Amino acid sequence: MGKIKKIGVMTSGGDSPGMNAAIRSVVRTCAFYKIECAGIYRGYQGMIEGDFIELNARSVKGIINKGGTFLKSARSKEFMTKEGRQKAYDQLKKANIDAFVVIGGDGSFTGALIFNQEFGFPVMGIPGTIDNDIEGTSHTLGYDTTLNTVVDVIDKIRDTASSHNRLFFVEVMGRDVGHIALNVGVGAGAEEILIPEEDLGLERLLESLRRSKQSGKSSSIVIVAEGDKTGKNVFELKDYVNEHLPEYEVRVSVLGHMQRGGSPSCFDRVLASRMGVSAVESLIDGKSNLMVGLISDKIAVTPLEKAIKGQSKINKELIRVSDIMSV
Amino acid sequence: MGKIKKIGVMTSGGDSPGMNAAIRSVVRTCAFYKIECAGIYRGYQGMIEGDFIELNARSVKGIINKGGTFLKSARSKEFMTKEGRQKAYDQLKKANIDAFVVIGGDGSFTGALIFNQEFGFPVMGIPGTIDNDIEGTSHTLGYDTTLNTVVDVIDKIRDTASSHNRLFFVEVMGRDVGHIALNVGVGAGAEEILIPEEDLGLERLLESLRRSKQSGKSSSIVIVAEGDKTGKNVFELKDYVNEHLPEYEVRVSVLGHMQRGGSPSCFDRVLASRMGVSAVESLIDGKSNLMVGLISDKIAVTPLEKAIKGQSKINKELIRVSDIMSV
Amino acid sequence: MGKIKKIGVMTSGGDSPGMNAAIRSVVRTCAFYKIECAGIYRGYQGMIEGDFIELNARSVKGIINKGGTFLKSARSKEFMTKEGRQKAYDQLKKANIDAFVVIGGDGSFTGALIFNQEFGFPVMGIPGTIDNDIEGTSHTLGYDTTLNTVVDVIDKIRDTASSHNRLFFVEVMGRDVGHIALNVGVGAGAEEILIPEEDLGLERLLESLRRSKQSGKSSSIVIVAEGDKTGKNVFELKDYVNEHLPEYEVRVSVLGHMQRGGSPSCFDRVLASRMGVSAVESLIDGKSNLMVGLISDKIAVTPLEKAIKGQSKINKELIRVSDIMSV
Amino acid sequence: MGKIKKIGVMTSGGDSPGMNAAIRSVVRTCAFYKIECAGIYRGYQGMIEGDFIELNARSVKGIINKGGTFLKSARSKEFMTKEGRQKAYDQLKKANIDAFVVIGGDGSFTGALIFNQEFGFPVMGIPGTIDNDIEGTSHTLGYDTTLNTVVDVIDKIRDTASSHNRLFFVEVMGRDVGHIALNVGVGAGAEEILIPEEDLGLERLLESLRRSKQSGKSSSIVIVAEGDKTGKNVFELKDYVNEHLPEYEVRVSVLGHMQRGGSPSCFDRVLASRMGVSAVESLIDGKSNLMVGLISDKIAVTPLEKAIKGQSKINKELIRVSDIMSV
Structure with a gap:
C-alpha cells in the first residue's frame, strides 16, 4: 500500500x-x-x-x-x-x-x-x-445530544403530567439496547424504566405504580425503550395499566424521529x-x-x-x- | 354587589x-x-x-x-x-x-x-x-410558546428527513382549528399543510408532492392538524401516499402532549x-x-x-x- | 416604468x-x-x-x-x-x-x-x-426572537442570583428605545426596568430596592437598556447601589451581541x-x-x-x- | 462512631x-x-x-x-x-x-x-x-451543562460575526484552568483559544489571524479564558489586534454569570x-x-x-x- x-x-x-x-x-x-x-x-x-x-x-x-x-x-x-x-x-x-x-x-x-x-x-x-x-x-x-433532546421533551411532558395528575408512558429509541431509556429515565426522574435487557415483569410495574400513588406522587412518567422485554408495546402497556389500575389516567407519547435531529x-x-x-x-x-x-x-x-x-x-x-x- | x-x-x-x-x-x-x-x-x-x-x-x-x-x-x-x-x-x-x-x-x-x-x-x-x-x-x-416548541421539533425532524431524502407527515394539535398547523407549516417551511377548515383534496396533495419531486426537492414535510378535513388520519395518509407515490419513503411523527409543555x-x-x-x-x-x-x-x-x-x-x-x- | x-x-x-x-x-x-x-x-x-x-x-x-x-x-x-x-x-x-x-x-x-x-x-x-x-x-x-433569547438568558442569571441572594444589573440592547428592556423586564420578572424614554430617578431605584429587601425578596434583577436615562451606565449603577445599599451584593451582566443571533x-x-x-x-x-x-x-x-x-x-x-x- | x-x-x-x-x-x-x-x-x-x-x-x-x-x-x-x-x-x-x-x-x-x-x-x-x-x-x-450553554451562545455570536465579517473575542469562565475555553473553543469552531495553562504568545495570535484572513475565512471567533496567560484581558486584546490588524473589525463579548445557570x-x-x-x-x-x-x-x-x-x-x-x- x-x-x-x-x-x-x-x-x-x-x-x-x-x-x-x-x-x-x-x-x-x-x-x-x-x-x-x-x-x-x-x-x-x-x-x-x-x-x-x-x-x-x-x-x-x-x-x-x-x-x-x-x-x-x-x-x-x-x-x-x-x-x-x-x-x-x-x-x-x-x-x-x-x-x-x-x-x-x-x-x-x-x-x-x-x-x-x-x-x-x-x-x-x-x-x-x-x-x-x-x-x-x-x-x-x-448519543449525548439525543439524551439532552429526550430529557428536554420529557420535561415538557411532565409539565402536563403534573398539571393533570396523569401517568405517561413515553417510548424512546433503542430497539436492542436500553442506554437511552436508562439515562433519560434517571435524568428525567422517571418512576420506572422498561428496557430490552431486563424483564422486570408487569407485576412489578403495577406494584411500583401502586406504591407511587400511595407515597403521594401525583403524576408519573414511565420510560419504555422500543425493544422493551415485557412483550407489550407502549399502547398495550397503557391498556394493561388502565385495566389493572383504573385510578390512573394514562397517556402515551411516542417520541419518534425527532430524537435523531438537532444541533x-x-x-x-x-x-x-x-x-x-x-x-x-x-x-x-x-x-x-x-x-x-x-x-x-x-x-x-x-x-x-x-x-x-x-x-x-x-x-x-x-x-x-x-x-x-x-x- | x-x-x-x-x-x-x-x-x-x-x-x-x-x-x-x-x-x-x-x-x-x-x-x-x-x-x-x-x-x-x-x-x-x-x-x-x-x-x-x-x-x-x-x-x-x-x-x-x-x-x-x-x-x-x-x-x-x-x-x-x-x-x-x-x-x-x-x-x-x-x-x-x-x-x-x-x-x-x-x-x-x-x-x-x-x-x-x-x-x-x-x-x-x-x-x-x-x-x-x-x-x-x-x-x-x-399559543405562541407552542408554535415555537413545534417548529423547533420540526427543525429536528427535517435534519433526518433531508439526510435521508424522506417525506414526513407530522401531526400537530388542533382538533377544530388549524392555527397551529398553518403557522408552524409556514414557519418550518412545510410543503403542504392539512387543516380542519379546508379540504384541499387528496389529489392536490399527490400533485403537490409530485411537483416537489420534479422541482428537485429531496425531502418534504407535510403538517397535518389532528382534525384535518381529508378524513384520513396521519397513518392512513402515509399508506395512501405510499401506494400512489412509491418513489417517496414516508415516515410519520405524532407530536402529542409535548406540545403543551415548556417554559x-x-x-x-x-x-x-x-x-x-x-x-x-x-x-x-x-x-x-x-x-x-x-x-x-x-x-x-x-x-x-x-x-x-x-x-x-x-x-x-x-x-x-x-x-x-x-x- | x-x-x-x-x-x-x-x-x-x-x-x-x-x-x-x-x-x-x-x-x-x-x-x-x-x-x-x-x-x-x-x-x-x-x-x-x-x-x-x-x-x-x-x-x-x-x-x-x-x-x-x-x-x-x-x-x-x-x-x-x-x-x-x-x-x-x-x-x-x-x-x-x-x-x-x-x-x-x-x-x-x-x-x-x-x-x-x-x-x-x-x-x-x-x-x-x-x-x-x-x-x-x-x-x-x-424583535420577537431577541425577546425570547434575552428572557432565556435572564432565567439563567436568576438561577445564580437566587442561589446567592444577589442583585444583578443586566444590560440589554436598545440605545434609543426601551422595547426590549420593557418586555424582557416584565417577561423575566425584573424588579426594575431602566429605559431611554423615562427617567425614573436614581432615588426611586434605591427606594424600590429597599422595599424589595423589606418585603422578603432574596434576589433581584434590574434590567437596564443601553441608552437608559439615568445618565449612568450599568457599571456606574452598580457602584452607586453598592455605596447606598451595602446590604446588597451586586453583579453586572452585559448581554451584548448574542442578543442578535439564533434561530x-x-x-x-x-x-x-x-x-x-x-x-x-x-x-x-x-x-x-x-x-x-x-x-x-x-x-x-x-x-x-x-x-x-x-x-x-x-x-x-x-x-x-x-x-x-x-x- | x-x-x-x-x-x-x-x-x-x-x-x-x-x-x-x-x-x-x-x-x-x-x-x-x-x-x-x-x-x-x-x-x-x-x-x-x-x-x-x-x-x-x-x-x-x-x-x-x-x-x-x-x-x-x-x-x-x-x-x-x-x-x-x-x-x-x-x-x-x-x-x-x-x-x-x-x-x-x-x-x-x-x-x-x-x-x-x-x-x-x-x-x-x-x-x-x-x-x-x-x-x-x-x-x-x-461542567457539561456549562459547555452546552456556552457553545449555544457562541453559535449565536457567530451568526452576527459571519453576517458582518467580524472578529469576536469571547471571554468565558475559567480563572485557573482552561477546560471550558478549550472545549467550547473546539466545539464552537473557534480560530484560537487562549487559556491559563499555556502562553501561546501574542505574535502567534496575530499570525494565526493573518493566516485566517488569507485562507478566505470571513469571520473569526477567539475564545479567551478569564485567566488567560497573555497578561491582557479581553478588551486589551481587542485594542492590540485593532492596532496590529486594522483589516479586522473586532468586537468583544464577556459571557459572565449566565454560564452558571440553566437546566x-x-x-x-x-x-x-x-x-x-x-x-x-x-x-x-x-x-x-x-x-x-x-x-x-x-x-x-x-x-x-x-x-x-x-x-x-x-x-x-x-x-x-x-x-x-x-x-
Whole structure:
C-alpha cells in the first residue's frame, strides 16, 4: 500500500447529531496534512454511483453545529452484492480515492470490512449512531445530544403530567439496547424504566405504580425503550395499566424521529472533532479496519471486527440508582 | 354587589404554557390593591371540594418561567350538575371568596357563565389554551410558546428527513382549528399543510408532492392538524401516499402532549402578566362575565358569551403565503 | 416604468434573526411569479461592487431557521456619496435588475429613498432590526426572537442570583428605545426596568430596592437598556447601589451581541414570509418607496419616509404592569 | 462512631447546574435507607446559624431539572474561625445530624476536612463547580451543562460575526484552568483559544489571524479564558489586534454569570444522581473525608485531601485538535 493521497468520507445508516462535525474534522485534518478529500454522497449507494464532491477546509465551514448530514445517508442493497462493491471500487479508483472513513453503525462497518477484505482498500470507522450500542467506545457520536433532546421533551411532558395528575408512558429509541431509556429515565426522574435487557415483569410495574400513588406522587412518567422485554408495546402497556389500575389516567407519547435531529451538544462536537483527526491520522499511518472510539475519556482504536460483534452493555449501576431515586 | 375583598384564581381544562405566569399576575395584582387572593386547586373540582390555598405576592415567586400550572387542572363532571355548583358556591362563601378568575378555554368559560347566572357571582376569564381557538383575542395564552416548541421539533425532524431524502407527515394539535398547523407549516417551511377548515383534496396533495419531486426537492414535510378535513388520519395518509407515490419513503411523527409543555415564551409571559392585571382590575371595577383578550396588540375585554360562541378564524393570507413558499 | 423582470434583494445594517427567512420569501415569491431574483451581497457596498448572485427557489432551501444573513450585511460610506450611488445604479442596470427589496433599519431605508429619488429606481423596505424602533409596524423582524433569547438568558442569571441572594444589573440592547428592556423586564420578572424614554430617578431605584429587601425578596434583577436615562451606565449603577445599599451584593451582566443571533422564532419566520410576499407583490403592482409592516396583525404598507421619521412608542401600559408585578 | 441516623446536605461556593439534582439524590437515598435528612441553607453560614429544614422524598420532587440550588449557597467567613466551627458543630448536634454531604468546590472541601479533623464529624464531598478543576473526577457537576450553554451562545455570536465579517473575542469562565475555553473553543469552531495553562504568545495570535484572513475565512471567533496567560484581558486584546490588524473589525463579548445557570444536561442530572447515592452509601458504610467522582465513567472516591491539592489537567490532545481544525 502506497502513500495516501486522497481520502473519501461518508455517512451511512441512520443519521445522528455530530455527523456533520465529524465530516468537517476529516476534511480539515486532510487539509492540515495536505491530503485531498472527497465527500461521498448517500453512503455506499453514492459510492457505487460515483456521487462524489471535492471538499476543502472552507467547504465545511458553518456546519459543526448543524444536525443531520450534508453528505446525506442511505442504505444500499446493491452494496451487499459482489457486483455492487466492484462498481464502488471502480468508482473510487477512477476518482483516485485511496482510502475512506465511514461514519455510521455496525451495518456500515460490516460493509467496510467486507470491502477491505475483497479489495485491500484501507478503511476506518467512526461510530455515528444515537443508540450507543457499539463496543469499543463509551459514547457513540450523537448519543449525548439525543439524551439532552429526550430529557428536554420529557420535561415538557411532565409539565402536563403534573398539571393533570396523569401517568405517561413515553417510548424512546433503542430497539436492542436500553442506554437511552436508562439515562433519560434517571435524568428525567422517571418512576420506572422498561428496557430490552431486563424483564422486570408487569407485576412489578403495577406494584411500583401502586406504591407511587400511595407515597403521594401525583403524576408519573414511565420510560419504555422500543425493544422493551415485557412483550407489550407502549399502547398495550397503557391498556394493561388502565385495566389493572383504573385510578390512573394514562397517556402515551411516542417520541419518534425527532430524537435523531438537532444541533449537537458540545460533547458530541468535540468527540466528532477528535474522532475525525484520529481516523485520518490512522490511515496516514498505514492502519486500516479500525474504529475510532472513546475509552476512559481517551481516543482509542478497536478492530472493526470486534466493534461489530460486541455490543456495549448497559450500566447496571444505573438501574439501582433509578430504583433508589423513585423511592 | 359589595366591594371585592378576596379573589379566587384557578386553571381549568387542558394546561398551557403561561398559566403559572397568569396566576402570578392575578395574585400580585391582588396584593397591589391590597385584596386577598386564594388559589383554587384542580379547577372546578377543587372548588367543589374547597381545596383552596391562601396566596400572597411571595407565594408566586420563581414561577413566571415554569410550564404547566402549579394549581393543577382537571375536568369536573360534578360541576356540570346544579348540586355540584351549589357545593362550589358554598365553599367559596365559606372561604370568603367574592369573585374568581378562571384561566382556561370555552368549556371553562361556559362553567363560569352558568355559575354567574345561578349565583350572581362575579367571574372573569383568561383564555389559556394552546389552540388559539377563542374569539375575542388574537392570541390565547400558550399559543405562541407552542408554535415555537413545534417548529423547533420540526427543525429536528427535517435534519433526518433531508439526510435521508424522506417525506414526513407530522401531526400537530388542533382538533377544530388549524392555527397551529398553518403557522408552524409556514414557519418550518412545510410543503403542504392539512387543516380542519379546508379540504384541499387528496389529489392536490399527490400533485403537490409530485411537483416537489420534479422541482428537485429531496425531502418534504407535510403538517397535518389532528382534525384535518381529508378524513384520513396521519397513518392512513402515509399508506395512501405510499401506494400512489412509491418513489417517496414516508415516515410519520405524532407530536402529542409535548406540545403543551415548556417554559413560556417572552410573549406569553408578558401577555399573561397583562391579562392578570386586567382581570383583577375589571372585578374591582364591578365588572363580570368578561374575557380578557388581546385585540390589535391592546388588552380588551369581550363578553364571555361571545367568546364561547365564536371561534377565531384562520388567516387565509397564510394559506396563500404557504402556497407561494412551497413553489 | 416597465414591467419588473428581475428583483434584487439584500440585507443592510445590523443583522437580525429572520433576515434569511425574509430573503427566502423574496426569492420564492419571485419564482412563483416567474420573475428573476438576484441576491446582493453586503448591502449597499456589494451593490456598488456588483457583488450579485442569481437565486432560484432551491438556492434558499434550509435557511428559514438560520440566524444571521447569508447575503451578509455591511455599512457603506461610499453609498452616502452621489458617485457611490451612481456606481450602484450602473451595476444594477448592467445586471438587468429592475427593482430591489432592502431588509434593514432606518439608515438602510434612507439610502433606498435617496436612491429612488435620484434614479427613479423602484425600492421596497422590510424592517429587519431587533430594536423594534420603526414606525409603521408593530413588530420589526427579529424583535420577537431577541425577546425570547434575552428572557432565556435572564432565567439563567436568576438561577445564580437566587442561589446567592444577589442583585444583578443586566444590560440589554436598545440605545434609543426601551422595547426590549420593557418586555424582557416584565417577561423575566425584573424588579426594575431602566429605559431611554423615562427617567425614573436614581432615588426611586434605591427606594424600590429597599422595599424589595423589606418585603422578603432574596434576589433581584434590574434590567437596564443601553441608552437608559439615568445618565449612568450599568457599571456606574452598580457602584452607586453598592455605596447606598451595602446590604446588597451586586453583579453586572452585559448581554451584548448574542442578543442578535439564533434561530428565529416561529413568529419571526412567519412574519418574514408574509413580508417578503408583500414586498415583491408591491413591486409587481408598480408600487415603490414603501415599507411592509404588521399593523393590528395584518400586513400593511407605510411610506418609507414616514417609517424613517417616526419611531414606535413604548407601551406605557407595560410600565404599569411591571410596577404592579414587582409589588 | 455509631450508626448514622440523620444526614445533612448543603451546597457551598459558586452555584452550578445539577446541584438541585444532587440534593434530591442525597435526600432520596436517605429515604431509601430510612435515614433522616436535613437540608442546610446557605452552606456553612446556615450551618452556624442552624438554618435547617427537614427533607423527605417528596420535598425534592420537580427539582431535578432546575438550575441553581434551592438550599442556596454562600461563603462564610465565620466558618474560617474556630469559634464559627464550634457553633456549627453545636447546631448539628442539637439537630441530631450525624454526618453531612457538601456539594461544592475546593474551598468547601477544605472547610469540611478541617471540621472533620476538629470534631471527628463524618463528611463527604460532591464536586459541584462548572470549572472542572478538581482532581479525582473527570467531570465536576455542572461542567457539561456549562459547555452546552456556552457553545449555544457562541453559535449565536457567530451568526452576527459571519453576517458582518467580524472578529469576536469571547471571554468565558475559567480563572485557573482552561477546560471550558478549550472545549467550547473546539466545539464552537473557534480560530484560537487562549487559556491559563499555556502562553501561546501574542505574535502567534496575530499570525494565526493573518493566516485566517488569507485562507478566505470571513469571520473569526477567539475564545479567551478569564485567566488567560497573555497578561491582557479581553478588551486589551481587542485594542492590540485593532492596532496590529486594522483589516479586522473586532468586537468583544464577556459571557459572565449566565454560564452558571440553566437546566442541567442529561449527563449532569445522571451524574448528580449517581454521586448522591454514593455519598450517602459511603457515610452509611462508615467512610468519611472522601469526594465522590467519576473516573473512567465509573463512580469512584478520592480522599478530600488529594482532591483539594490536585487540579485536573487540561487535555493537551484538544489543543492539537483545535490547531488542526482551524487549518
